[in-house]
Amino acid sequence: MEECCSTKSKQEKSHDHNGHDHDHSHGTENQSVFKMFLPAMVSFGLLLVGIVLDNLIKADWFTGWIRLVWYLIAYIPVGLPVLKEAWESITHGDVFSEFFLMGIATVGAFAIGEYPEGVAVMLFYSVGEVFQGMAVTRAKSNIKSLLDQRPDEVTVIKDGKPRTVKAQNVHIGEIIQLKSGEKLGLDGELLSETASFNTAALTGESKPDTKIKGDTVLAGMINLNMLSQIKVTAAYKDSKLSRILELVQNATAQKAPTELFIRKFAKVYTPIVVFLAVGITFLPYFFVGEYHFRDWLYRALVFLVISCPCALVISIPLGYFGGIGAGSRNGILFKGSNFLDVLANIQNVVMDKTGTLTEGVFKVQEAVFKNELDKDEILKLVNALESKSSHPVATAIHEYVGEVDHSLQLERVEEIAGHGLKALINGKELLVGNLKLMDTFNIHYDINTENIVYTLIAVAYDKKFAGYLTIADSVKPDAQSAVNKLKALHVKTTMLSGDKTSVVKHVADQLGILNAYGDLLPEDKVNKVKEIKSKRETVAFVGDGVNDAPVVALSDVGIAMGGLGSDATIETADVVIQDDQPSKIPMAINIGKQTKKIVWQNIMLAFTIKAVVLILGAGGLATMWEAVFADVGVALLAILNAVRIQRMTFTSK
Template identity: 65%
Template sequence: MANAHHIKDQSCCEIEQQSQKNKQDIKNKPTFLNTWGSGIVSLIMLLAGIAADQFIKPAFFHGWPRIGWYVLAYLPVGWPVLVKGWKSILKGDVFTEFFLMGIATLGAFAIQEYPEAVAVMLFYAIGELFQDTAVNRAKRNIKALLDIRPESASVQRNEQMVTVHPEEVKIGEIIQVKPGEKVPLDGEMLSEKSSFNTSALTGESKPATYNLGETVLAGMVNLDRLIELKVTKPFNESSLARILELVQNATARKAKTEQFIRKFARVYTPIVTFLAVGLAFLPYFFVENYVFEDWLYRALIFLVISCPCALVVSIPLGYFGGIGAASHKGILFKGSNYLDLMTRINTVVMDKTGTLTKGVFEVQKAVTMDTVTTDWLSMAAAMESKSTHPIAKAIVTYAQKQGKNITEPEQQEEIAGHGLKGTVNGRQVTIGNQRLMDKENIITCADAANEVNTVIHVAIDGKYAGYMVIADELKEDAATAVQLMHKAGIRELIMLSGDKDAVTQQVARSLGIDKAFGDLLPEQKVEKVEALKKDPKRVIAFVGDGINDAPVLALADVGMAMGGLGSDAAIETADVVIQTDQPSKIATAIQVGKQTKHIVWQNIGLAFGVKIIVLALGAGGMATMWEAVFADVGVALLAILNAVRIQRM
């Protein structure tokens, strides 16, 4: 169909450019007269012409008046296609669907099959209009994302509120958001609390409440009251900008099926054109009663049938619909190739903290050694005060509740996978896990080894001072996620964690995970996945959220990041981003991928099957233009309607 090239070449960046020009879009929007109106005019004239030919048979309706009538019926729907075909030829792209339909219908006029010529082009145009509707429906979810971009921000400057573009607001400035307004930038809540509609970012319709000190993301809609936020990221680095960039680039990575169909169409179209020419002229040398008009009619039927619209349009539309359906559920695919890969996943490897657990830690208790008089808790909190790690936040919050005075460390060094070392008030502070204590030759308390939950040890000036027991909480849908993945055909679920092995094994048993490994450093996670990849039958998805997960996300066949609480590095490296932070969406992503691939292959089978049958009938003189119309436009419409089903998931 005429829009096949638009589907083929249009990226989400073009969608964004269109959304930035709303007024121009409205001004240039096709009117009824040059869309459905044109089809209605041609249809009425065609039916009137057929009635005059078959039933009324007026004396004047023959010769040039009859030809003129059908030409007038043809032009409203045929002229735009002929113009597009001519422009394509001038650009060097000869064998397009415009060329095929133009030659077929003009040829039908040449052999005096006027009603068939008008009918072919009319139904072609109607099919194109239905296709436009389907394409717009497929783009709706992505356009909805683009439409949530705020155009202004109220920022506090010189003790008054000034309205500026979000890109002009700097980190640290204070902005106000009124009830009903979109949050323009990521920021920290300075107000006590408010409820927000987060559906545009996460796909969740239930409002979420954010309290003082929590991070609110750009694109959310404030529901309750006037709030103030302290901006934490510039606009081009905000969560919303990051999501838009992911979606805009999603169509750049094509699935293998999609790439094959496009290459196939470039070769297929010129081949069928030359076959049609051969069908018209070669029988002259082999058939005794050769009648050129009869064989030309068969060739024209062959051309109409062979138009690759159903394939060129419906396959990209299917993948585009899959990406849109997933985004509506809060899952962002960075390319249609990952939709295909999700259908082949048989092993899912997951991080624990922030993926299966909430990543919101609380200090359960703090134990001080009998001989220690130093206020080690305030020093530990001072060391952790500059970190954004969930455990660090838990320690600082606990110390604040205990009324401790938290100062800034004079010096701090992070030891990846172990903890921190530094200086607070002139004292050497070492805080971290058992591995760090062993590395520093510090003897810890024996009771700490019996704790099931995470233990953080603290030493002051090289002497053991005490420990804290910190616990995390499983996400509400963690158990459901494991069940759904097993039902989806995942052969093995594996959990890798830097947390102590006892905690890791306890979580794995409670959720029904097949294998679990704890006490892992970031490089050891990489080693585990590399070992799994040695099995050529494994197709691995890794799901994580922390900055230390980025190497494993890149190594896996499909890297999936938790996008709400996840780090920028993890989201940047991942192939699929789960905006809702729900592990159950892993199974949803697999389901969307399988449904998309299923529908795409249904369309391929339908298009090839019907076309081969009708091509054979047409070449043998057993099919007319009407069957050709069904084989082309009818099959394309059926394929498009089939592709639209993806969006109803």
């Protein structure tokens, strides 16, 4: 996600007033890393000196208890924290933890006099743990920094004068001033006539978005041109960006099946390994001619070091963190790592038409009424009734007719799902909707619908058919690219719509979608998705996440388009695309596929190398040094592989 402003985010802002403060932040970070590695550095230095005294200088005094104490001092900085963790795990009922394995292995190495190897195993294990911790912390902080674009302070207009105050102290209804290049700290309504914003913090797209007076503007947007004024409509903690940030931070709580399996596997696998190590130590006594306890104990300790499951336990969640972060960077919010897995295997993407593949911005093409003399009067009535609806059709009619005549008395206004609107005006019934609405109320009409491609809005007044309006919507610029990319991914596409079949077919033909169905009520959409699922296909449904809630619930994963438009969308969908680009659908699937690929690469890498070295260790052909590679080395390789996804580039064009 690009950062394109002169106003800093809250992490940067606190260091901007003084260059020394900024340098100090880097210094603090370096000090923190130094502290993390300090115990390992001390142990490494002492171990190195000990090895030199043992093998190169071969000092006469470096024997017996002096040698033991030296290596114990080398062991304590890295070993003591691990032994402490092992003890705490045991007191909490988790006996067979990786800390326990490392503790047994290294204490056992000391017991048989293999001091350098005991220190080396714990040293490399501790270094691996630091790297793992750093990688996980960085993955989480990357996700947060991608989204936490809220400035700490805003400029509020009070008594006609600008005052800088903390964003969390600003109340709803207050007026804030935003200079060119500044980032908005709170959600609000634009009071200025026009303003241009960079919405990258919310959508992943840096393309300017021009707003006009009365439009909603959101925290994280950057004012690109002129001084603007905004009326605050939501508290700091309730802003869209705050909710998105909370959503993504909580996403890691929803575990993918692979993650859950590995956790369960580790709980069963680790005690089995411990009992096998006990078996390797004592069972050969009954089968081997020359049994040497020390040799078989050493083999068992090597076996324990190799078998530590940390490579799997750490690298797999890290892979999913990376996938969630990659999505966030591109304006795609996954509510959990489990949805990355589902999307990776999706077979059929079912899409709503209006607002998903089309702009959702309707325009009246023509108004045909039986009696042209009454046309203006009828349109006034229609406009008054449609003003009670938030449907895009209502907006199109309002733009065509003009201002609503509020002197008209509307009674018993009723919205009939999938049909239209009904009301009483001047004691007479007014119906505005599709032809199904006319059929429901036995209104006779004589229209040749075969020649009408556009959406038809029929009007009946006082039990008589009065005429109709035709309304057209335009296909989104990247809808064709989205459909083509889904085909390239071998994913089927299906379009469902409540719009008339001729309109749906016209759009489907434009985009090359073979399966398209129109004239559908909400329950019809549910039945269509059930029909697809009955073929044992995994289904993703893409819609607004509110009106299509039953279909979203039925599908394997619900994707909401236009996360900027509806708060309810964030609540209902499994995946939220923060802008209206359908090309983000194949991108989300691709991120899921790449994440799953990396996770399984790590699983295969860990199991293969560990299996080979385990067999060698049990046969006495592998030493502690090979064991260290099989544990720490594999873990680090898996981590490096997992963080790759955070650096991958996913394009929607």
